[in-house]
Amino acid sequence: MKKFLTKIAIYTFFILLIGNGIAYLSLYVLGKSQLYKNQFVKNGVKETHFDYVVLGSSTGLTTLDTKLIDKILNTSGLNISMDDTSLSSHYLMLQYFLSLGKSIDQLILCVTPSDLQNPVNELNNNDYRFLTEVQDTLIYNYYNRMEHGGLKVLTYSKFMPILGVSYYNNELFYPSMYAFLKPTKRNRFDDKGNYTYPQIENRIEKGIVTNIETSYLNPSFLKIKKLCKQKAIDLIVYQSPIHRKNVVFPNTDQFKIINHSRILPEDLFFDNIHVNSKGRTFCTLAFCKELSK
Amino acid sequence: MLFNSIEFLLFLPTVFFLYWFVFKNQLRAQNVLLLVASYIFYGWWDWRFLSLIIASTFLDYFIAIQLGKTSISKKRKLLLGISLVGNLGMLGFFKYYNFFVASWIEAWSSVGITMEASTLNIILPVGISFYTFQTLSYTIDVYRKEMKPTKSFIDFAAFVTFFPQLVAGPIERASHLLPQFYKNRTFEYQNAVDGVKLIIWGMFKKVVVADNCAFFVNKIFESPETYSSGELFVGMVFFAFQIYGDFSGYSDIAIGLSKLFGFDLMVNFKFPYFSRDIAEFWRRWHISLSTWFRDYIYIPLGGSKGSQWFQIRNVMIIFLVSGFWHGANWTYVVWGLFHALMFLPLLLFNINRSHLITKSYGWLDFAKIGVTFLVVCIGWVFFRADSITDAFQYLAHMLELKNLGLTLFYKTNANLMIFGLSVLAVGILSMQELVWVIKKRELPKISAFGALLLVLLIFFMGSFKNQMDFIYFQF
Numbered sequence: 001m002k003k004f005l006t007k008i009a010i011y012t013f014f015i016l017l018i019g020n021g022i023a024y025l026s027l028y029v030l031g032k033s034q035l036y037k038n039q040f041v042k043n044g045v046k047e048t049h050f051d052y053v054v055l056g057s058s059t060g061l062t063t064l065d066t067k068l069i070d071k072i073l074n075t076s077g078l079n080i081s082m083d084d085t086s087l088s089s090h091y092l093m094l095q096y097f098l099s100l101g102k103s104i105d106q107l108i109l110c111v112t113p114s115d116l117q118n119p120v121n122e123l124n125n126n127d128y129r130f131l132t133e134v135q136d137t138l139i140y141n142y143y144n145r146m147e148h149g150g151l152k153v154l155t156y157s158k159f160m161p162i163l164g165v166s167y168y169n170n171e172l173f174y175p176s177m178y179a180f181l182k183p184t185k186r187n188r189f190d191d192k193g194n195y196t197y198p199q200i201e202n203r204i205e206k207g208i209v210t211n212i213e214t215s216y217l218n219p220s221f222l223k224i225k226k227l228c229k230q231k232a233i234d235l236i237v238y239q240s241p242i243h244r245k246n247v248v249f250p251n252t253d254q255f256k257i258i259n260h261s262r263i264l265p266e267d268l269f270f271d272n273i274h275v276n277s278k279g280r281t282f283c284t285l286a287f288c289k290e291l292s293k
Numbered sequence: 294m295l296f297n298s299i300e301f302l303l304f305l306p307t308v309f310f311l312y313w314f315v316f317k318n319q320l321r322a323q324n325v326l327l328l329v330a331s332y333i334f335y336g337w338w339d340w341r342f343l344s345l346i347i348a349s350t351f352l353d354y355f356i357a358i359q360l361g362k363t364s365i366s367k368k369r370k371l372l373l374g375i376s377l378v379g380n381l382g383m384l385g386f387f388k389y390y391n392f393f394v395a396s397w398i399e400a401w402s403s404v405g406i407t408m409e410a411s412t413l414n415i416i417l418p419v420g421i422s423f424y425t426f427q428t429l430s431y432t433i434d435v436y437r438k439e440m441k442p443t444k445s446f447i448d449f450a451a452f453v454t455f456f457p458q459l460v461a462g463p464i465e466r467a468s469h470l471l472p473q474f475y476k477n478r479t480f481e482y483q484n485a486v487d488g489v490k491l492i493i494w495g496m497f498k499k500v501v502v503a504d505n506c507a508f509f510v511n512k513i514f515e516s517p518e519t520y521s522s523g524e525l526f527v528g529m530v531f532f533a534f535q536i537y538g539d540f541s542g543y544s545d546i547a548i549g550l551s552k553l554f555g556f557d558l559m560v561n562f563k564f565p566y567f568s569r570d571i572a573e574f575w576r577r578w579h580i581s582l583s584t585w586f587r588d589y590i591y592i593p594l595g596g597s598k599g600s601q602w603f604q605i606r607n608v609m610i611i612f613l614v615s616g617f618w619h620g621a622n623w624t625y626v627v628w629g630l631f632h633a634l635m636f637l638p639l640l641l642f643n644i645n646r647s648h649l650i651t652k653s654y655g656w657l658d659f660a661k662i663g664v665t666f667l668v669v670c671i672g673w674v675f676f677r678a679d680s681i682t683d684a685f686q687y688l689a690h691m692l693e694l695k696n697l698g699l700t701l702f703y704k705t706n707a708n709l710m711i712f713g714l715s716v717l718a719v720g721i722l723s724m725q726e727l728v729w730v731i732k733k734r735e736l737p738k739i740s741a742f743g744a745l746l747l748v749l750l751i752f753f754m755g756s757f758k759n760q761m762d763f764i765y766f767q768f
Contacts, residue, residue: 001313001480001482003482004480004482004485004486007486008489011741011744011745014745015745015748015749018745018749019748019749019752019753022749022753150299150300151299162752165753166752166753166755166757167757167758168758169752169753169754169755169757170707170710170711170714170758171707173753174710187706
């Protein structure tokens, strides 16, 4: 029995040693790349000041073209949106962005009505992308707060990187190999952080428009608002087009709201909540017009 | 409790420690511990399931005692009948009640008669088919006077609920497993090491092979009409590896776990995809079930003795019952029928025993392996599809050969990555098993370095995010 337990202990030690070594290397390589948005803003963005950043989920990533805005308004902007995320991740991204020593004058926060009124924040599907920065207290605390259940794989990755890297092996381990070969490769966004959906014939059904009322119940939204106030950042809430929906925001004079929920013609949608490349140009032009009012 | 869960990671060392350190050399205490641990393990799904397994245990324990006391044939038959009705009644009610009601209504509606009957909201207890067959084997063996009834309720209950193999087999015979509860068990180093290696190999098959393949299998079988012939073909092959990795992986883990506690379980799979015909496939696939059917149904029916029609009838019965054992759906029955039809020509031409496992492989055999694998794969389409119509449509669409494109597998980076992993995992599994088959091994043999490498592969190739339940739990 003693021999058995000793061998099990030795092998477990070696497996953890080698596994954690590989996982650490994987995170290190990924952390030096520009593959995901957080690595991009750290390693691929040299400027320290921007007139504005666009922050949101996939709608933020694909609706406003910062290159076109900059061309029209003669500004300097960046898109730091990440798909498949919500306001809790947006708040984390904003904090992370500012912690890198960067500053902005305006924050264009792309919201969705359901997220804005959701009082409960949960871990988002793409939050693992911050795992390369798990040693950073900001990220570690976020994971610790958001992860629930028996084994918090992201949180405990601070001490055992194999946990997060093996759980998200398709999303972290294999991409890190790719990032090792092509450190400047970006995962579906351009050098200003934008992405666009292609021009395809959409299968959206026509129908009557209904109203969606929203409210500002999301605690992360309130934190973003507070952070903006602290850092003297002008907050603009942006609502991208939603098919057959008219989003109704409660009146407020604390921030500007640009509501594009109903401006887009049917053929410029990619799907019910995303615009295609022509739709992006359409929205961006309308956005510039409203911003310069 | 799942083998690949965090709870089990805490459960196993705790039971192991208590078993070998606290209750060392105390046979009765060890058996009580195994019983309590098994109840916890099983009740983790739903504590209500325990009532059924306890009822089944009591029933067969007392019936066997009574069988041991009497030699009156009529009374013995009656006692056996009570056990069969009790066990199969519970199985039938929980597993097949809704199916029979729905089929009954459907049958009448096909001749224009509308019937009203309500189905019940019944939860299928995990592994009910497995432990029912295990307890039945005990009663039947006692009835046949092939073994004596046990007087110890604890030993018997521990045999029925033995957690390593409780929910998905191997379906142990009482004559093989029960006596192991009577004997003092000492810790054997080599046995435990072999057990750990088997657990690792089983985990690899489940987490790396089966769960990666499942990613595409679930997509493709959900709406086969939207995929090309090429994608459907890959989906079918991937399901063959998913179900094999899933089920044989569970068996390997079960056998490995049992070794850790000083028990020896029967081998359930002998590299079945290296079979040279369907008969050989059934000597290599789910051996504990096929031998159960052989010993308790096929042979009592007359087996391969008697006229050809008699033999055909027996084969048909055995395969249809086997199909139906898997689940309350006609797809399983058709799967059984398909295998019966593939098996019958071998039986009729008396070549069903021309490829015994011990026989060496020649070059031509690899062509036979390919053909047998394809036949098995076609059968799996019936097994996996939601309905018989779906299965036929799947096969028809696949055999149209109109579009052989494999777009699905490289449509997104994630798909390409998982496809690559699945192919690699299937490749590693097949190559490794080929080596063992050529060396005529019955069980995997893994070196210490190989085991270490496998653990790392599990970590970095395993599908943890898209983790699936073991398929055979539903049976």
